[in-house]
Amino acid sequence: MPLLNWKGKTLSPPAPAALVQDAFLYPGGLGYPDAPSQGRLILGDNLAVMSALLPEYEGRIELIYADPPFFTNRKFSARIGRGEDSRKPEEWQLAEGYGDSWQDLDSYLQFLYERLALMVRLLAPNGTLYLHLDWHADAYARLILDELFGSGGVFINEIIWTYHGPSPIKTAFNRKHDTILVYAKGRDYTFNTDAVREPYNPNTIATFKSSRKAGFGKIPNLARGKVPEDWWYFPVVARLHGERTGYPTQKPEALLKRIILASSNEGDTVADFFCGSGTTARVAACHGRKFITSDISVRAVHTARSRLAETERVFSLEHDSVLTPVMAESKKIRVHVSADSVRLETPLKVDFWEVDPDWDGHVFKSAVQAQRHTRSGELPLELKIKIGRKASVRLVTIQGKEYQLNIQAVANTANGL
Ligand SMILES: C[S@@+](CC[C@H](N)C(=O)[O-])C[C@H]1O[C@@H](n2cnc3c(N)ncnc32)[C@H](O)[C@@H]1O
Structure with a gap:
């Protein structure tokens, strides 16, 4: 070779x-x-x-x-x-x-x-x-x-x-x-042939319908489609x-x-x-x-x-x-917590944010997420979630900077630490 x-x-x-x-x-x-x-x-x-x-x-x-x-x-x-x-x-x-x-x-x-x-x-x-x-x-x-x-x-x-x-x-x-x-x-x-079949070209179907001799007498299963x-x-x-x-x-x-x-x-x-x-x-x-x-x-x-x-x-x-990704903290981020939701308030241009309602301090378990809509550019700022005694919010800005905000206790508002 x-x-x-x-x-x-x-x-x-x-x-x-x-x-x-x-x-x-x-x-x-x-x-x-x-x-x-x-x-x-x-x-x-x-x-x-x-x-x-x-x-x-x-x-x-x-x-x-x-x-x-x-x-x-x-x-x-x-x-x-x-x-x-x-x-x-x-x-x-x-x-x-x-x-x-x-x-x-x-x-x-x-x-x-x-x-x-x-x-x-x-x-x-x-x-x-x-x-x-x-x-x-x-x-x-x-x-x-x-x-x-x-x-x-x-x-x-x-x-x-x-x-x-x-x-x-x-x-x-x-x-x-x-x-x-x-x-x-x-x-x-x-190789799953049937999973990827596609329809025959309409011209091929018309040819086979018009002449029994087309394809040298072998008529493919036109309804089943062909392997691409x-x-x-x-x-x-x-x-x-x-x-x-x-x-x-x-x-x-x-x-x-x-x-x-x-x-x-x-x-x-x-x-x-x-x-x-x-x-x-x-x-x-x-x-x-x-x-x-x-x-x-x-x-x-x-x-x-x-x-x-x-x-x-x-x-x-x-x-x-x-x-290891850098998780920044910022005083520009505030989250408002109510009985069944978390609302984000920040001048940062956020692309994606998520909440771990029960933060264990080690592995973030993201239970709800919101992201900026591709076409409208809109981002939901409120997420329905009931949080526990310790929770955490992570967000990523459109520039790609990642922030984390830990909420230490049940409170109405938590500020960037
Ligand atoms: C052609 S793009 C892949 C695009 C992808 N198929 C898609 O649909 O979006 C190549 C990717 O390889 C990544 N890349 C280059 N070198 C790499 C490496 N050593 N280890 C891991 N990813 C690498 C680049 O960051 C880039 O995102």
Whole structure:
């Protein structure tokens, strides 16, 4: 088998992260406070995170989707604030999203190689790995995956995801597709054909209806639909305002839905260690799968948490101890407590807030949550919840700063400490 080489190619065992359990989130109070967690959202470098997961998950994850930086040598910024007028880009508020800048191709390939090696170790014997890239590096990745999966591995598909969009290119055809490489460890991988069938093109149906000889006499089951081709058209998220978070390079839920339905079953574990805005975890949660997802960026984890809070799956928030999020305190935050609700008063531009009505001083158990509405930009400032003797409120501003306010005793008003 031909092997790809680069300067500094090596595969040394990475040091595992020390994962700290920070919070459990019960969407809308569902199952609070005892329901078991169905998902894990982890802040940390995925190399250390995956390494820490090996003892529990080696060979046990049924589906891994990976959407790493593509080697574009660009910086992607996030759009924040929500509710902004999409016709007036000069008024959009921007913040740091994530970087995709590399010293050279060697360092990028090494980055990919050591992470893909861990994904292959975590993958179940009947599991599937989807690696999403584009023309910048997909050819190199194909050789790396051939090497990591070895002679027993199966290269299932090269999926082409096509889309439209503006482009400044004048010297080549517009580059409007990504490549998703799909691999398994053996022939026994999950593939749910019927879960992803789609209707035949009306022209195909008309052809078969008009002539018994069409298709060389073999008439497909037109009502059942067909297995999609390996080229997929889904519009990019910029055009689907409903699901847009403002996080850069967010992938469409429809794309992940097809992948998850085809390559996992209910109750399976789906992982995405480059989670970004949390698309994979959200779609997995909405379809009865467990999830593990991680990102090195605090903004990505905030975005994913807000999206996951809209699902019906209880999940935990963890972080690598070297990346402990800073929980600020502020005199600008006041909460008013009544018999059955908590009301927030602050000049800060809050994006998301939540309440633990029974704060134990260690792990935050989020029983109610509110978030700024994507289109209207409005944020509910009152949450229905009965609080105990000690409670805690956490909030995240649109700039991504996180605050915590502990309410020490039953009182009508609690100020920032
Ligand atoms: C292309 S984006 C993923 C977008 C995502 N699929 C979505 O739908 O929003 C790549 C993500 O990888 C994250 N990332 C880059 N290096 C990482 C690392 N070493 N560990 C964890 N996450 C990393 C970035 O912060 C970024 O959010």
